[in-house]
Amino acid sequence: MNVFSHPEFDNHEQVCFLTDPKTGLKAIVAVHNSSRGPALGGCRMYPYASDEEALRDVLRLSKGMTYKSALANLDLGGGKSVIIGDPRQHKTEELMEAMGRCLEQLGGRYIAAEDSGTSVPDLKVMGRCTTQVAGVSTHIGFDGKPSDGDPSPATAYGTFVGLKAAVQHKLGRTDLTGLKVAIQGIGNVGYRLARHLHEAGAQLWVYDIHQDQMDRAVEEFGATPVSAEEILTLPVDVVAPCALGAVLNDTSIPQLQAKVVAGAANNQLERPDHDALLMQHGILYAPDFVINAGGIIDVFHGRTGYEPEKVRAHVETIGDTLSEIFTRSDRDSRPTGIIANELAEERFDFVPSQQDGSLAKAG
Amino acid sequence: MNVFSHPEFDNHEQVCFLTDPKTGLKAIVAVHNSSRGPALGGCRMYPYASDEEALRDVLRLSKGMTYKSALANLDLGGGKSVIIGDPRQHKTEELMEAMGRCLEQLGGRYIAAEDSGTSVPDLKVMGRCTTQVAGVSTHIGFDGKPSDGDPSPATAYGTFVGLKAAVQHKLGRTDLTGLKVAIQGIGNVGYRLARHLHEAGAQLWVYDIHQDQMDRAVEEFGATPVSAEEILTLPVDVVAPCALGAVLNDTSIPQLQAKVVAGAANNQLERPDHDALLMQHGILYAPDFVINAGGIIDVFHGRTGYEPEKVRAHVETIGDTLSEIFTRSDRDSRPTGIIANELAEERFDFVPSQQDGSLAKAG
Numbered sequence: 001m002n003v004f005s006h007p008e009f010d011n012h013e014q015v016c017f018l019t020d021p022k023t024g025l026k027a028i029v030a031v032h033n034s035s036r037g038p039a040l041g042g043c044r045m046y047p048y049a050s051d052e053e054a055l056r057d058v059l060r061l062s063k064g065m066t067y068k069s070a071l072a073n074l075d076l077g078g079g080k081s082v083i084i085g086d087p088r089q090h091k092t093e094e095l096m097e098a099m100g101r102c103l104e105q106l107g108g109r110y111i112a113a114e115d116s117g118t119s120v121p122d123l124k125v126m127g128r129c130t131t132q133v134a135g136v137s138t139h140i141g142f143d144g145k146p147s148d149g150d151p152s153p154a155t156a157y158g159t160f161v162g163l164k165a166a167v168q169h170k171l172g173r174t175d176l177t178g179l180k181v182a183i184q185g186i187g188n189v190g191y192r193l194a195r196h197l198h199e200a201g202a203q204l205w206v207y208d209i210h211q212d213q214m215d216r217a218v219e220e221f222g223a224t225p226v227s228a229e230e231i232l233t234l235p236v237d238v239v240a241p242c243a244l245g246a247v248l249n250d251t252s253i254p255q256l257q258a259k260v261v262a263g264a265a266n267n268q269l270e271r272p273d274h275d276a277l278l279m280q281h282g283i284l285y286a287p288d289f290v291i292n293a294g295g296i297i298d299v300f301h302g303r304t305g306y307e308p309e310k311v312r313a314h315v316e317t318i319g320d321t322l323s324e325i326f327t328r329s330d331r332d333s334r335p336t337g338i339i340a341n342e343l344a345e346e347r348f349d350f351v352p353s354q355q356d357g358s359l360a361k362a363g
Numbered sequence: 364m365n366v367f368s369h370p371e372f373d374n375h376e377q378v379c380f381l382t383d384p385k386t387g388l389k390a391i392v393a394v395h396n397s398s399r400g401p402a403l404g405g406c407r408m409y410p411y412a413s414d415e416e417a418l419r420d421v422l423r424l425s426k427g428m429t430y431k432s433a434l435a436n437l438d439l440g441g442g443k444s445v446i447i448g449d450p451r452q453h454k455t456e457e458l459m460e461a462m463g464r465c466l467e468q469l470g471g472r473y474i475a476a477e478d479s480g481t482s483v484p485d486l487k488v489m490g491r492c493t494t495q496v497a498g499v500s501t502h503i504g505f506d507g508k509p510s511d512g513d514p515s516p517a518t519a520y521g522t523f524v525g526l527k528a529a530v531q532h533k534l535g536r537t538d539l540t541g542l543k544v545a546i547q548g549i550g551n552v553g554y555r556l557a558r559h560l561h562e563a564g565a566q567l568w569v570y571d572i573h574q575d576q577m578d579r580a581v582e583e584f585g586a587t588p589v590s591a592e593e594i595l596t597l598p599v600d601v602v603a604p605c606a607l608g609a610v611l612n613d614t615s616i617p618q619l620q621a622k623v624v625a626g627a628a629n630n631q632l633e634r635p636d637h638d639a640l641l642m643q644h645g646i647l648y649a650p651d652f653v654i655n656a657g658g659i660i661d662v663f664h665g666r667t668g669y670e671p672e673k674v675r676a677h678v679e680t681i682g683d684t685l686s687e688i689f690t691r692s693d694r695d696s697r698p699t700g701i702i703a704n705e706l707a708e709e710r711f712d713f714v715p716s717q718q719d720g721s722l723a724k725a726g
Contacts, residue, residue, distance in 0.1 A: 002414045003366075003380045004389050004447075014465070016379040017366045021714035026367050034468075051365045084367075105377070105397075107470020351384035 008059040011351050015059070016106060020098035024090070027099055028054055029110050030062035031079040035349030038108060039079025040134055040300065041065040042115025043099070043123070047086040058082045064289055065296075070347040071321055071340060072293035073314075074300050077348070079110045087117040093125050100129030108132060113151075113299050120149050135299040142298065142311035149302060151295030154311070155264055156192030158294025158318045162286050163197075163238060163262040165319035169326040170260050170284040171237060177201035180236035182226070182258065185243025186217050189264045189292075193242060194221050207231035208243070238262055246270040248285070253277050262286040275337030279329075286322055287340040293318055371422040374714050378422070379469060383461035387453070388446065390462055391417055392473050393425035395441040398712030401471060402442025403497055403663065404428040405478025406462070406486070410449040421445045427652055428659075433710040434684055434703060435656035436677075437663050440711070442473045450480040456488050463492030471495060476514075476662050483512050498662040505661065505674035512665060514658030517674070518627055519555030521657025521681045525649050526560075526601060526625040528682035532689040533623050533647040534600060540564035543599035545589075545621065548606025549580050552627045552655075556605060557584050570594035571606070601625055604651075609633040611648070616640050625649040638700030642692075649685055650703040656681055 003015055014031040031039040041062060048054035058080050066078025083099060085091070103112055103126065113135045114123050120136060127133040141147035142154055163181075168174050181197055182205040183190050194204055194217055204223035207230070208214050217223040232239055232252050239258040241247045245267035253274065261268070261283055268288045269275060278285040294315045301311045325343060329336045366378055377394040394402040404425060411417035421443050429441025446462060448454070466475055466489065476498045477486050483499060490496040504510035505517055526544075531537050544560055545568040546553050557567055557580055567586035570593070571577050580586040595602055595615050602621040604610045608630035616637065624631070624646055631651045632638060641648040657678045664674045688706060692699045 004382065004414050011382060011384040012380075013383070014379060014381050014468070016377060017375075018377050019367065019374060020376070021374040051367050102377070105470055105472050107468055109468050 003055070006055065006059060008056055008063070010059070010063050010353050012059060012062065014109065015055075018099075018102040020095075020102065023092070023094045023098040024085075025095055025098040025102070026084045027081055027102065028058045028084075029079065029081040029103070029106060030058045031077065031109050032059075032062040033066040033348050033350075034077035034079075034109055036070060036077050036347070037075040038111050039065065039077035040069065040074075040111040040113060040296065041078060041080040043081045043083065043112040043118050043126075044115040045083040045085060045087040045091060045117030047089075048082070048084050051084075054082050054084050066348060067341060067344040068289040068293055069296060069300075070344040071290050072297050073317060073321075073347075074297065076296070076300060077109075080115075081110065081112055083117070091117075091122065096122050096125040097129050100126035100133070103132040104130035106132070111303070113296075134303050137302040137306065139302065139306045140308055142301075142308045142315060144308060149299075150188075151298045152188040153192055154294035154298035154315055155292055156189045156196065156294070157312075158297065158315045159189065159193050159240070159242075159262070159264040159291050160196035160200075161294075161316050161319040162291035162322050163193075163240065163260070164200075165322045166260045166262045166284055166286045166326070167238060169323060175201070178203060179238065180234075181205070181238045181240055182231050182234045182236045183207075183217075183223075183240045183242055184231045184247065184263065185241070185265065186213050187243070190240070190242035191217065193240060193264065194223065198222070205231065205234055205236060233257060241265040241268050248274050248278065250274075250277070253281060253283070256281065256283055258283065260284050260286070262291060263288070264292040266292065269337065272337060273335075275335035279335045284326065285336050287325065287337050290322055290325065290340050291318060366418070369418065369422060371419055371426070373422070373426050373716050375422060375425065377472065378418075381462075381465040383458075383465065386455070386457045386461040387448075388458055388461040388465070389448070390444055390446045390465065391421045392444040392466070392469060393421045393442055394472050395422075395425040396429040396711050396713075397440035397442075397472055399433060399440050399710070400438040401474050402428065402440035403432065403437075403474040403476060403659065404441060404443040406444045406446065406475040406481050406489075407478040408446040408448060408450040408454060408480030411445070411447050414447075417445050417447050429711060430704060430707040431652040431656050432659060432663075433707040434653050435660050436680060436684075436710075437660065439659070439663060440472075443478075444473065444475055446480070454480075454485065459485050459488040460492050463489035463496070466495040467493035469495070474666070476659075497666050500665040500669065502665065502669045503671055505671045505678060507671060512662075513551075514661045515551040516555055517657035517661035517678055518655055519552045519559065519657070520675075521660065521678045522552065522556050522603070522605075522625070522627040522654050523559040523563075524657075524679050524682040525654035525685050526556075526603065526623070528685045529623045529625045529647055529649045529689070530601065532686060538564070541566060542601065543597075544568070544601045544603055545594050545597045545599045546570075546580075546586075546603045546605055547594045547610065547626065548604070548628065549576050550606070553603070553605035554580065556603060556627065557586065561585070568594065568597055568599060596620060604628040604631050611637050611641065613637075613640070616644060616646070619644065619646055621646065623647050623649070625654055626651070627655040629655065632700065635700060636698075638698035642698045647689065648699050650688065650700050653685055653688065653703050654681060 603626035
């Protein structure tokens with residue numbers, strides 16, 4: 001396992017291995033790029049099988065945050081942290097406090113938010129020892145409702161705005177009445193997206209691994225429940241993946257009947273080049289890290305002084321950014337994922353990966 | 364290459380891999396332990412052949428600084444940094460400034476000082492971008508002479524004090540008149556040690572790879588020049604290694620005629636257990652990281668308000684610390700190196716290395 005020469009290193013500014021021997025804490029904090037501002041990103045807790053696996057995950061996720069925040073026009077860089085351990089077995093207040101102390105001592109270049117394996121209460125425990133946590137403020141949210149910092153409502157609203165932009169671009173319609181949408185996963189974000197769509201007049205198909213969540217969508221939104229096998233391949237206008245990653249792959253893409261893919265799930269493409277396969281099939285793909293940025297926009301404003309109207313307007317810029325990506329994609333006949341990456345790279349201090357310019361003999 | 368499970372990891376609090384893509388900077392900063400205070404240690408620049416080699420070096424050196432500073436009764440932890448690159452080819456002001464920016468962003472837990480491959484002027488360039496550099500203040504030194512921050516005079520004086528403590532303990536004499544001392548290496552530190560010894564009436568033998576330095580010692584101190592092969596094995600009272608590391612080894616130790624080894628060189632023992640071999644041969648060894656701490660004492664005071672008399676008194680405590688180590692060593696019939704480590708571990712927040720107490724499955 002190398003660090004500087006790791007295949008996913010990609011000019012990371014800082015990769016810190018941190019321990020606290022008393023609590024057994026082992027964590028890695030990665031700051032990919034801080035040219036736009038401090039690196040805000042989730043703090044994930046997971047029982048990684050090796051240092052190597054933890055490093056690969058944090059590097060990949062950290063870089064993704066640089067691109068996401070740049071495209072969301074946030075004064076934030078990209079970073080991420082991982083705590084090595086099983087959240088169900090090893091998560092204690094002492095451990096979270098130790099992580100907080102470590103972050104405090106890193107000097108402010110990384111700000112933690114909740115992620116897989118950590119929750120708002122965990123972040124609040126960390127916050128006893130550091131100011132470097134986000135998403136823990138209570139305030140009136142962008143939608144006028146009280147918020148404890150949970151970014152799901154903003155993620156759902158941003159996804160709704162982005163979905164509308166995709167529908168307008170691909171299908172030439174601004175009125176969603178009767179629009180057919182299949183939503184894969186109706187948990188925190190998917191459920192809220194479903195409500196926005198229902199209120200706009202759309203017709204919904206839903207699948208979720210939890211029956212009670214399906215029942216709720218059927219009851220409240222008149223949605224049609226379908227099986228896991230059917231949800232992606234229905235004859236609908238839009239598919240909205242809001243659960244698992246890697247659902248867009250060699251198997252699923254040729255079976256899609258929808259002309260638009262626009263959902264909130266992370267890492268929807270199994271491989272980066274699956275955006276090209278979607279384009280070949282005439283399907284407009286709204287890149288996940290663009291359309292699901294409502295959450296980080298919300299969290300950012302929670303740190304800098306939350307003004308509900310301003311946050312709502314900021315989340316709505318996701319639609320403009322996607323429209324720009326779709327237009328460039330059509331103009332250049334290149335996939336939307338690549339276009340989104342390039343647009344992001346125009347917005348931060350991007351240095352292409354290279355071996356030549358480096359001093360290091362390290363290999 | 365693992366980090367958390369690296370054989371030299373030894374509960375390091377923090378190991379940060381840092382880059383600056385524009386200048387090509389690649390550096391590792393290691394903070395072993397900061398329970399006594401911020402981790403002060405040298406910033407080394409060296410053309411390491413691999414990430415692995417750089418990591419091993421920085422971990423080993425960083426831990427050593429924790430022990431050194433604890434035994435010198437400094438409110439400092441232990442840390443070290445390495446820049447991967449050839450100082451003669453790659454050292455530029457831009458690179459040093461980039462390193463300064465990286466240190467500034469680490470939040471103050473590590474403070475850099477000069478080391479192999481870096482000099483006071485380099486540290487001053489770093490200091491344009493960070494307050495986290497030491498050994499760059501000009502003041503009146505502990506010896507009443509103007510100082511530009513060079514710690515060599517304090518290192519030499521501390522070594523002289525420590526040598527006297529060893530002679531008193533082993534040979535029962537406080538008057539050095541006629542004491543026979545062989546000094547290996549009479550550069551910055553060795554030359555100043557030679558002067559202290561000469562002024563105290565000692566009789567000197569010297570070797571150095573540079574003929575002009577030998578000539579100077581012959582002329583100024585009436586020293587006897589000898590060859591590289593002879594210097595360690597002369598029939599003298601004391602051998603003072605002040606140049607290379609690893610000079611005390613399976614080959615040299617059985618040939619020593621001196622009863623005391625007390626010099627300023629780093630890492631004099633080829634293996635940690637060579638202190639036991641010295642004891643078996645009836646030779647009193649003044650552990651290098653105890654006797655050569657004058658430099659870090661001087662640098663520490665340069666950051667906190669330099670009062671010459673106070674610094675001199677602090678450097679002189681090296682003699683007391685060594686006397687305590689020698690007494691414990693006699694009492695327990697255990698080598699001085701081990702005793703010194705244990706004494707250090709009483710003085711910082713020491714946690715034994717272990718796998719069991721850790722959450723991590725990382726291997």
